[in-house]
Amino acid sequence: xxxxTWNQNESINPNLNGLEQSDTLAINERSKELMAxxxxxxxxxLGQSPFPVPRCVVEALRLNADQKDYLPVKGLLQxxxxxxxxxxxxxxxxxxxxxxIIGPGSKELVFLLQLVxxxxxxxxxxxxxxxxxxxxxxxxxxxxxxxxxxxxxxxTPALFRGYLKNRGKKDxxxxxxxxxxxxxxxxxxxxxxxxxxxxxxxxxNIIILSDEIYGQLNHSGQHVSIAKYYPEGTIxxxxxxxxxxxxxxxxxxxxxxxxxxxxxxxxxxxxSETYTSVSAPIQFAAVKAFxxxxxxxxxxxxxxxxxxKIGNECAGKLNNAGIKTxxxxxxxxxxxxxxxxxxxxxxxxxxxxxxxxxAILNDTGVAVLQGxxxxxxxxxxxxxxxxxxxxxxRVLAAARTIPVHQALPDTFTKIYCSKxxxxxxxxxxxxx
Amino acid sequence: xxxxTWNQNESINPNLNGLEQSDTLAINERSKELMAxxxxxxxxxLGQSPFPVPRCVVEALRLNADQKDYLPVKGLLQxxxxxxxxxxxxxxxxxxxxxxIIGPGSKELVFLLQLVxxxxxxxxxxxxxxxxxxxxxxxxxxxxxxxxxxxxxxxTPALFRGYLKNRGKKDxxxxxxxxxxxxxxxxxxxxxxxxxxxxxxxxxNIIILSDEIYGQLNHSGQHVSIAKYYPEGTIxxxxxxxxxxxxxxxxxxxxxxxxxxxxxxxxxxxxSETYTSVSAPIQFAAVKAFxxxxxxxxxxxxxxxxxxKIGNECAGKLNNAGIKTxxxxxxxxxxxxxxxxxxxxxxxxxxxxxxxxxAILNDTGVAVLQGxxxxxxxxxxxxxxxxxxxxxxRVLAAARTIPVHQALPDTFTKIYCSKxxxxxxxxxxxxx
Numbered sequence: 071x072x073x074x075t076w077n078q079n080e081s082i083n084p085n086l087n088g089l090e091q092s093d094t095l096a097i098n099e100r101s102k103e104l105m106a107x108x109x110x111x112x113x114x115x116l117g118q119s120p121f122p123v124p125r126c127v128v129e130a131l132r133l134n135a136d137q138k139d140y141l142p143v144k145g146l147l148q149x150x151x152x153x154x155x156x157x158x159x160x161x162x163x164x165x166x167x168x169x170x171i172i173g174p175g176s177k178e179l180v181f182l183l184q185l186v187x188x189x190x191x192x193x194x195x196x197x198x199x200x201x202x203x204x205x206x207x208x209x210x211x212x213x214x215x216x217x218x219x220x221x222x223x224x225x226t227p228a229l230f231r232g233y234l235k236n237r238g239k240k241d242x243x244x245x246x247x248x249x250x251x252x253x254x255x256x257x258x259x260x261x262x263x264x265x266x267x268x269x270x271x272x273x274x275n276i277i278i279l280s281d282e283i284y285g286q287l288n289h290s291g292q293h294v295s296i297a298k299y300y301p302e303g304t305i306x307x308x309x310x311x312x313x314x315x316x317x318x319x320x321x322x323x324x325x326x327x328x329x330x331x332x333x334x335x336x337x338x339x340x341x342s343e344t345y346t347s348v349s350a351p352i353q354f355a356a357v358k359a360f361x362x363x364x365x366x367x368x369x370x371x372x373x374x375x376x377x378x379k380i381g382n383e384c385a386g387k388l389n390n391a392g393i394k395t396x397x398x399x400x401x402x403x404x405x406x407x408x409x410x411x412x413x414x415x416x417x418x419x420x421x422x423x424x425x426x427x428x429a430i431l432n433d434t435g436v437a438v439l440q441g442x443x444x445x446x447x448x449x450x451x452x453x454x455x456x457x458x459x460x461x462x463x464r465v466l467a468a469a470r471t472i473p474v475h476q477a478l479p480d481t482f483t484k485i486y487c488s489k490x491x492x493x494x495x496x497x498x499x500x501x502x
Numbered sequence: 503x504x505x506x507t508w509n510q511n512e513s514i515n516p517n518l519n520g521l522e523q524s525d526t527l528a529i530n531e532r533s534k535e536l537m538a539x540x541x542x543x544x545x546x547x548l549g550q551s552p553f554p555v556p557r558c559v560v561e562a563l564r565l566n567a568d569q570k571d572y573l574p575v576k577g578l579l580q581x582x583x584x585x586x587x588x589x590x591x592x593x594x595x596x597x598x599x600x601x602x603i604i605g606p607g608s609k610e611l612v613f614l615l616q617l618v619x620x621x622x623x624x625x626x627x628x629x630x631x632x633x634x635x636x637x638x639x640x641x642x643x644x645x646x647x648x649x650x651x652x653x654x655x656x657x658t659p660a661l662f663r664g665y666l667k668n669r670g671k672k673d674x675x676x677x678x679x680x681x682x683x684x685x686x687x688x689x690x691x692x693x694x695x696x697x698x699x700x701x702x703x704x705x706x707n708i709i710i711l712s713d714e715i716y717g718q719l720n721h722s723g724q725h726v727s728i729a730k731y732y733p734e735g736t737i738x739x740x741x742x743x744x745x746x747x748x749x750x751x752x753x754x755x756x757x758x759x760x761x762x763x764x765x766x767x768x769x770x771x772x773x774s775e776t777y778t779s780v781s782a783p784i785q786f787a788a789v790k791a792f793x794x795x796x797x798x799x800x801x802x803x804x805x806x807x808x809x810x811k812i813g814n815e816c817a818g819k820l821n822n823a824g825i826k827t828x829x830x831x832x833x834x835x836x837x838x839x840x841x842x843x844x845x846x847x848x849x850x851x852x853x854x855x856x857x858x859x860x861a862i863l864n865d866t867g868v869a870v871l872q873g874x875x876x877x878x879x880x881x882x883x884x885x886x887x888x889x890x891x892x893x894x895x896r897v898l899a900a901a902r903t904i905p906v907h908q909a910l911p912d913t914f915t916k917i918y919c920s921k922x923x924x925x926x927x928x929x930x931x932x933x934x
Contacts, residue, residue, distance in 0.1 A: 078764050080620065080673075080674045081619060081620050081621065081674055081675045081765075082618060082619070082620055082764075082765075082768055083617060083618050083619070083620045083768075084620070086618060086768055086771060086772070089771050089775075090771060091575060091770060091771050091774045092575075092771075092774035092775055092778075095572070095574075095575055095774050095778070096774075098572070099574060116572070118571065118572060119570075122568065122570060123568060123570050128567045128568045129567075131563075131567040131783060132564045132567045135560045135561075135563040135564045135567070135787075136554065136555060136560045137750060138551075138554060138555050138747055138748050138749065138750050138751065139550065139749070139750045140527070140530070140548070140550060140749045140750045141750055142527075142531060143523060143524075143527055174606045174752070174777045174781070175777055175778050177775070177776060177777070177778055178776050178777045178778075181775065181776045185515060185639070186514060186515050186518060187513060187514070187515070188512065188513050188514055188515045188516070189513065200775050203775045204775050204776070207617070207772060207775060241512075242512045242513055243513045315570055316570050317570065317571070317572045318569060318570050318571045318572045318573055318779070318781070318782035318783075319570065319781050319782060319783065320606070320777065320778060320779070320780065320781045320782075321781075332510050332514075333513075333514075336514055336515075336518055338523060339518060339521050339522060339523050340518070340639060342523045342524035342527050342528075343521075343524055343609070343613065343632050343635045343636050343639060344609060344610050344613045344636070345606045345607055345609070345610045345752065345777065346524075346527070346607050346609055346610075346752065347750070347752070348752065349606070349750070349751050349752045349753075349781045349784050350750035350751060350752075351563060351750075351751065351783070351784070352781050352783070352784070355567075
């Protein structure tokens with residue numbers, strides 16, 4: 071017995087017990103393995119933008135490839151200014167550069183926020199895969215508000231009110247995490263719901279982390295932030311990963327209200343002892359992205375048009391076949407509810423959403439991510455589908471041949487997104 | 503009173519009490535502020551390589567500016583292969599790609615290691631600024647072994663033996679952090695010391711994080727890793743920041759022995775829930791750096807030659823004036839011991855190394871970083887000087903006009919590094 075191996079379990083932080091690598095990344099790696107064996111895989115698992123990074127932003131990275139200095143912990147001032155201006159223009163919210171922090175992905179910033187903020191977190195289920203594991207790593211408590219298909223898998227004012235009535239009295243600030251347009255649901259909160267949730271949060275000393283990373287991918291281009299109704303208590307999360315197609319670049323942003331600046335300052339302390347600052351060339355390039363000139367606006371316009379078209383077609387097909395899902399409002403996900411097939415599924419010996427997704431992947435090559443990864447009950451048969459398995463550069467080019475204000479023709483998806491439609495057919499077929 | 507501000511203290515993780523932004527970064531930001539007011543500042547505070555990123559590596563970043571995909575959590579396979587090969591060639595150590603993990607700076611990887619590894623850490627004082635604050639953020643215990651000028655500010659076998667004799671019996675693995683060539687000391691561990699420390703660590707179930715980020719900047723080019731004597735218990739830390747001049751790029755690497763792979767796997771889980779993966783264009787460019795072709799080797803050769811020359815001249819001047827420091831072995835730091843001036847300093851009403859460095863900065867414009875930032879006792883008058891305030895691109899170009907195996911002429915530093923010499927004179931003058 072080797073002395074250096076005998077005590078592995080005791081040598082690992084017990085908070086990590088039971089945690090595995092993030093499921094979204096795991097499914098991506100698994101899909102690649104299957105593809106390497108020659109299997110046709112419909113890659114609806116990972117939530118990555120299908121579109122290339124806009125050319126002007128790539129060019130800005132080339133121009134800044136020799137930037138070598140450590141940048142300020144909170145981020146390059148020019149970039150913080152661009153992000154603040156972005157939120158002022160896009161969200162009509164009063165943010166200035168000093169209240170912005172740049173991180174290596176908004177995921178890292180969410181982690182820092184959870185680490186510095188001394189309270190349990192409140193989330194809605196289903197929710198994005200990483201909020202809960204992050205809380206577990208730190209040993210934080212989590213209050214889960216479960217939503218249903220009828221709630222459109224989002225927090226409703228009624229659900230929030232019910233939760234508040236039952237929770238004990240709190241002697242300190244709490245933190246609610248919202249995400250809209252949502253991952254995994256593709257749905258957004260209506261403006262009257264935002265207003266009511268804002269009022270309830272204010273009354274109950276709850277601050278909100280408003281994860282709006284898909285905000286610019288609201289298919290209508292009409293994203294509204296809850297900060298409109300709760301400016302003093304809302305931290306807005308954004309970044310390059312989704313609307314700018316640059317997930318692999320790793321750049322996220324938080325914008326704070328002035329009176330929560332004390333949280334930002336504490337996050338910056340932890341940042342200075344961990345990641346230090348975000349990669350300098352990437353930050354310089356990101357300035358170009360957040361300044362949002364005409365090229366970016368056109369790119370966003372086309373992205374939304376394409377995603378709306380394919381998302382709605384998929385939802386239509388699935389609903390017709392009895393797989394319940396809501397028409398998408400933004401982003402590139404559908405959350406699928408297989409409850410109509412409960413007996414079929416059980417008759418195949420399947421007990422959990424993970425087993426279901428594994429069976430579907432093995433039988434059909436369709437990779438979707440089990441609802442349990444999003445903190446849904448494991449025995450609810452749900453899954454997230456990302457309708458992004460197409461060649462984003464080719465599809466963008468094709469969309470650009472069509473006059474800007476004209477709708478994409480009905481044949482468009484059949485020609486350019488055929489694999490997505492085929493994957494949906496395979497999925498439907500599996501249940502029949 | 504605003505409800506959202508009333509509870510700030512209770513709303514912050516108590517582990518953060520008393521922590522400020524990392525001192526090295528803080529002094530950089532402070533120096534910039536002073537310069538903005540028109541003051542001449544000798545920037546010996548921040549530990550940043552003075553040299554530009556090698557041209558072939560910048561070019562590789564340009565070529566890969568359109569890489570947009572999320573890369574694997576542990577890092578791009580090509581890069582992990584290049585890092586493994588780098589350690590095999592440079593350190594003569596048997597590492598393979600699967601035992602390498604890439605992070606956004608080695609600082610972040612050190613943090614993850616501290617987070618996942620369930621034991622107190624053992625460090626030598628003085629030590630790099632971030633080991634201890636990281637432990638505090640997580641709420642970890644720290645065992646400090648204090649070294650002195652006579653120990654060359656490094657861990658000696660005698661000090662280690664003394665520590666081990668006094669510590670209680672441990673029922674699990676412990677973690678010792680070593681850093682050589684050292685920050686803040688610029689000294690390295692001799693091979694016989696490495697051998698003895700390795701044996702003691704092995705006997706006592708202590709694994710070693712061997713921070714060798716300055717390894718390739720050993721001025722003789724003859725860096726030896728403790729992994730040579732303790733392969734099964736040593737994790738080697740490296741990265742682009744120092745030897746490749748790319749601190750602002752944020753890319754660090756850890757190489758594990760096979761039988762500590764279980765720690766790497768746990769770090770990857772936390773990575774997947776925090777930073778996800780390192781920026782894709784940066785990773786692709788780093789492959790070029792770690793492959794270490796002729797251009798890189800020539801760059802390293804020149805870097806070492808220049809740093810050795812200027813470092814030794816500074817040490818000579820300082821010692822002549824009674825400011826004690828050791829001749830540098832690697833990296834770009836001198837650790838200054840002002841104990842000969844104890845009475846002069848006290849007579850000026852100065853009680854701590856921080857007050858001393860503030861007075862020196864205000865009076866002379868010389869920015870050096872107080873010993874207390876490196877976990878030295880505050881009332882020991884010590885400081886770290888980074889002898890890097892020169893135009894690295896210009897100095898490299900000048901060095902390249904001199905035949906490779908010829909020494910740099912005596913006039914070289916006077917012409918090309920005059921500000922460093924001037925700053926040292928200013929510093930000496932302050933004590934007289």
